[in-house]
Amino acid sequence: MGIRQHGWGKWLLCETLTWQLFNLVFMVCTINGQIRYSIPEEMKKGSLIGNIAQDLGLDLKRLRSGRARIVTGENHHYTELKTDKGILVVNERIDREELCGDVTPCSFSFEIILENPIELHRVTVEILDVNDHSPTFKSNVINLEISESATILSHFDLESAYDPDSGIHGLKNYVLTPNDNFVLKQQSNADGIQFAVMILQKPLDREMHPHLTLKLIAVDGGTPQRSGTVNIEIAVLDVNDNPPVFNQSIYSAAVTENAPVGTYITTVNASDADSGSNGLITYMFSNVKGKSGGHFEIDSLSGKITVADVIDFEKDKKYEIRVIAKDQGGLSDATKVVIDVADVNDNSPVINIMSFASLISEDVPPGTTIAVFNVKDADSERNGQITCSLDYFLPFKIQSSLTNYYNLLSDVPFDRETTPEYNITITATDLGSPPLSTKTTLLLKISDVNDNSPLFTEQKYSAFIIENNVPGKTIFSVSARDSDWHQNARISYFLEDSQVSGSPISSYVSINTETGVLHAVRSFDYEQIKLLEFTVKAQDGGSPPLSSNVTVKIVIQDQNDNPPQVLYPVQTGGSVVAEMVPRAADVGYLVTKVVAVDVDSGQNAWLSYKLQKATDRALFEVGLQDGEIRTIRQVNDKDAVKQRLTVIVEDNGQPSRSAAVIVNVAVADSFPEVLSEFTDFTHDKEYNDNLTFYLVLALAVVSFLFITCVVVIISVKIYRWRQSRTLYHSNLPVIPYYPPRYSDTLGTGTLQHVYNYEVCRTTDSRKSDCKFGGAGSQNVLIMDPSSTGTMQRIQSEKSILDEPDSPLEVRIDPGPERQPPSGPVPSPDWWISGG
Numbered sequence: 001m002g003i004r005q006h007g008w009g010k011w012l013l014c015e016t017l018t019w020q021l022f023n024l025v026f027m028v029c030t031i032n033g034q035i036r037y038s039i040p041e042e043m044k045k046g047s048l049i050g051n052i053a054q055d056l057g058l059d060l061k062r063l064r065s066g067r068a069r070i071v072t073g074e075n076h077h078y079t080e081l082k083t084d085k086g087i088l089v090v091n092e093r094i095d096r097e098e099l100c101g102d103v104t105p106c107s108f109s110f111e112i113i114l115e116n117p118i119e120l121h122r123v124t125v126e127i128l129d130v131n132d133h134s135p136t137f138k139s140n141v142i143n144l145e146i147s148e149s150a151t152i153l154s155h156f157d158l159e160s161a162y163d164p165d166s167g168i169h170g171l172k173n174y175v176l177t178p179n180d181n182f183v184l185k186q187q188s189n190a191d192g193i194q195f196a197v198m199i200l201q202k203p204l205d206r207e208m209h210p211h212l213t214l215k216l217i218a219v220d221g222g223t224p225q226r227s228g229t230v231n232i233e234i235a236v237l238d239v240n241d242n243p244p245v246f247n248q249s250i251y252s253a254a255v256t257e258n259a260p261v262g263t264y265i266t267t268v269n270a271s272d273a274d275s276g277s278n279g280l281i282t283y284m285f286s287n288v289k290g291k292s293g294g295h296f297e298i299d300s301l302s303g304k305i306t307v308a309d310v311i312d313f314e315k316d317k318k319y320e321i322r323v324i325a326k327d328q329g330g331l332s333d334a335t336k337v338v339i340d341v342a343d344v345n346d347n348s349p350v351i352n353i354m355s356f357a358s359l360i361s362e363d364v365p366p367g368t369t370i371a372v373f374n375v376k377d378a379d380s381e382r383n384g385q386i387t388c389s390l391d392y393f394l395p396f397k398i399q400s401s402l403t404n405y406y407n408l409l410s411d412v413p414f415d416r417e418t419t420p421e422y423n424i425t426i427t428a429t430d431l432g433s434p435p436l437s438t439k440t441t442l443l444l445k446i447s448d449v450n451d452n453s454p455l456f457t458e459q460k461y462s463a464f465i466i467e468n469n470v471p472g473k474t475i476f477s478v479s480a481r482d483s484d485w486h487q488n489a490r491i492s493y494f495l496e497d498s499q500v501s502g503s504p505i506s507s508y509v510s511i512n513t514e515t516g517v518l519h520a521v522r523s524f525d526y527e528q529i530k531l532l533e534f535t536v537k538a539q540d541g542g543s544p545p546l547s548s549n550v551t552v553k554i555v556i557q558d559q560n561d562n563p564p565q566v567l568y569p570v571q572t573g574g575s576v577v578a579e580m581v582p583r584a585a586d587v588g589y590l591v592t593k594v595v596a597v598d599v600d601s602g603q604n605a606w607l608s609y610k611l612q613k614a615t616d617r618a619l620f621e622v623g624l625q626d627g628e629i630r631t632i633r634q635v636n637d638k639d640a641v642k643q644r645l646t647v648i649v650e651d652n653g654q655p656s657r658s659a660a661v662i663v664n665v666a667v668a669d670s671f672p673e674v675l676s677e678f679t680d681f682t683h684d685k686e687y688n689d690n691l692t693f694y695l696v697l698a699l700a701v702v703s704f705l706f707i708t709c710v711v712v713i714i715s716v717k718i719y720r721w722r723q724s725r726t727l728y729h730s731n732l733p734v735i736p737y738y739p740p741r742y743s744d745t746l747g748t749g750t751l752q753h754v755y756n757y758e759v760c761r762t763t764d765s766r767k768s769d770c771k772f773g774g775a776g777s778q779n780v781l782i783m784d785p786s787s788t789g790t791m792q793r794i795q796s797e798k799s800i801l802d803e804p805d806s807p808l809e810v811r812i813d814p815g816p817e818r819q820p821p822s823g824p825v826p827s828p829d830w831w832i833s834g835g
Helices: 050-057 060-065 096-100 671-678 679-703 703-730 791-804
Strands: 003-005 028-029 034-040 049-050 079-082 087-090 106-114 117-130 141-147 155-157 169-178 182-188 194-200 211-220 228-237 250-256 264-267 282-284 295-296 305-307 318-327 331-342 351-354 359-361 369-376 386-390 396-400 404-409 423-429 437-447 458-464 474-477 492-495 509-511 517-520 531-539 547-557 565-568 576-581 591-593 595-597 607-614 621-622 628-631 642-651 658-669 757-761 768-772 780-783 808-812
Touching: 034 049, 034 050, 049 050, 050 060, 050 087, 096 117, 117 182, 155 331, 155 565, 169 182, 169 194, 250 264, 295 318, 359 642, 369 437, 369 628, 386 396, 458 474, 474 679, 492 509, 509 531, 517 703, 565 658, 576 591, 591 658, 595 607, 607 621, 621 642
Parallel strands: 003 028, 034 117, 141 228, 250 331, 359 437, 458 547, 576 658
Antiparallel strands: 028 034, 049 087, 079 087, 106 117, 155 194, 169 211, 182 194, 211 228, 264 305, 282 318, 295 305, 318 331, 351 369, 369 404, 386 423, 396 404, 423 437, 474 517, 492 531, 509 517, 531 547, 565 595, 576 780, 591 628, 607 642, 621 628, 642 658, 757 768, 768 808
16 A cells, blocks of 8 residues: 554654555555545556545545545545545546646645535645656757867856656766767756766867767666757867856846736846957857746847746746856856746635535524635735635624634524525635735525415406307416415415305316416306306415415306397297288377397397388388387278288397397278288288299209309308207296286277286296286287188187186197297197287
8 A cells, every 4th residue: 555654743654565566655644634645646547545434534434424525625636535435546647747847745635525514634645756757858959169279178068958757767867979079077056957068078170070960868867767869069160269257156036926028037147258259149048947948038149037928926936047158169158047936916815615505494593504615825925814704794604614614604593584595705805915805605595484375466356258258268367476485385276166056166167276377167158157256275385285265256248149039929830910900090009019038138138129121111110119010100091901011129239139020910990801801811922932932943043153042041041040949948047028018098099908918938948838818809810821710710719708707828838849939830829819
């Protein structure tokens, strides 16, 4: 495993692995609850780092129940915690040079948190270097120009190699390929960076060798060794025997981090005793330590050093740069420039939420932990010292726990109905000048208990719907609100059990339990039911649930769906009923009265009467409102005995509906006169009907278009027949009609006595009784064209009707196939009597 240490700063060596396995030493240490592991870089994913459970003294069940996890650390993604085994393993490849650069030792830390109760443990992982990099030179070729007059033991500084590895794996020495003129001397700076100096041991002869090519090899100390090579191209020049000399061996300077590009740092200066071009000096950087060479630049003629890139104190706190001064003859000198970086407060604190309970019950006690968070600041000293605060009006407080760790606690009891949620803003401020701060906001929701019943938006609901609606039609909706939250505020709507006309309310209406929308289950009939009144219950989803009720009234509105029904005169199928008018009748003589009813209501039942056709339109008129038929002029001898009137009864609906009735009037003073005229009345009608039929048949043969007209006429007839039949096949409530009493005030009309009509109708209008009271004389004639009746029959019938104690009672029981009142009556014994 490696090395694990316990106690107060004491280290204990446990085990050492060979160089052939890892070439490194693993170390694990625990100091006051902190654990330290050492692992080599470049380990494979899944490689074991250490047994966390054993080193912390924790049980595997505690790791799983506490949901142990890595919660902080900028590099925590390099490791993974296996809670099922209690071990820490490598999560991804770790490159020490990428992680720490030249910083030694290289390590990163993170915390492991456990909940219920909350525990924090800090883990530090040190990354040990392995020899995975070869020394490299900044360029592929080193070009040198050396005068042939260079003296023996002249020094020529060479470019340094850079090896990102550290320790024994770093750069160790340089090797120069064998030659006759130069030997290599290796030197190192105070910070340990090694560089090579080439020393002339034999004078150069430009005439013999104007150009020399050598190889410089940089070798590290790893096993196996790694090396890097650069070519040295030497151009031999003439007569330059004085090298440049710096006036300082070390230059010191300072720069503030984040200094803008171009900021002046310092100026290096070297002098050359030569004159002319041999004394012209140029300045350049040698290979700069690490990767910091790009942060600065030097003017090659003046030696002025300025900032070339952004400088970050948190990455590099000091820079050491080697500057070379070279004359035109190839001679050079070197110096070192040390640049210290000053920190500024340029990093705001960073808040990391470790654990946060975003939903809590409103009945939790004060002091309950809401969240655990960590605050870090990358700056140093006062710039990195942090204070945390909350808005003063929030019922919370912050309590410090471990270093840079804080707990957010509740400070007062909660009331969800007053405040259902809190936006908690945590502010972290450093002590820099000027101070920097960071804010993070947590949304805390308060869960509810079911303590509020649903409330309807109205105390009562009323709605209207027109009869003959389509089943499933939406009527309207009820709505309730609940001030509770979530499931406690989820409202469902129900119909309370009730009866309407002996049927449950659910057979009339239904309600959507989610939306409260009421629908009609059936098509309503105003003539059957005019009002629905029931109760709707709204119930929430709490445990136990709470509910409230509201009364709903639905008013059925009438529609003009029933035509008028003519009660008098009754239209018979086999007999002709005629009203007698004496020829001596004056103007305004009351002939008869058309009596009709409409089972609709309101203006749909307002009836009006119109005279559509008449044998003599100048003789009769019909009262628009009362349906009374009266003469409008004096009857004379020229007027025909047979008068046929067609009266239309129309309601006031939109659209209106109507019914027609035929009234036969006999203008005569005696029964024999009437009988002789009406004997062939029906036969004439049949003759005319036959004639019309033959004409229609002839036209149908000639024109195909007429066939279409006949189909339309038949369809209309069937429609009217079905509409009129509705009254007799429905279960509508009884609507009795009692015609008024009539009396002829003049004493000269046909209605000389008071007529009493008694209509008795059952709920099944197909079976009805009609009774008519008798009187002293008869003014209504019933003609039976199928018989050869004589005056004897009329007189015998008259004698029966004249008996005061013998009122005529007519019972109509046409059976299931009875036609509507406006059509022909199947029974020939339908009588209307009067005196």
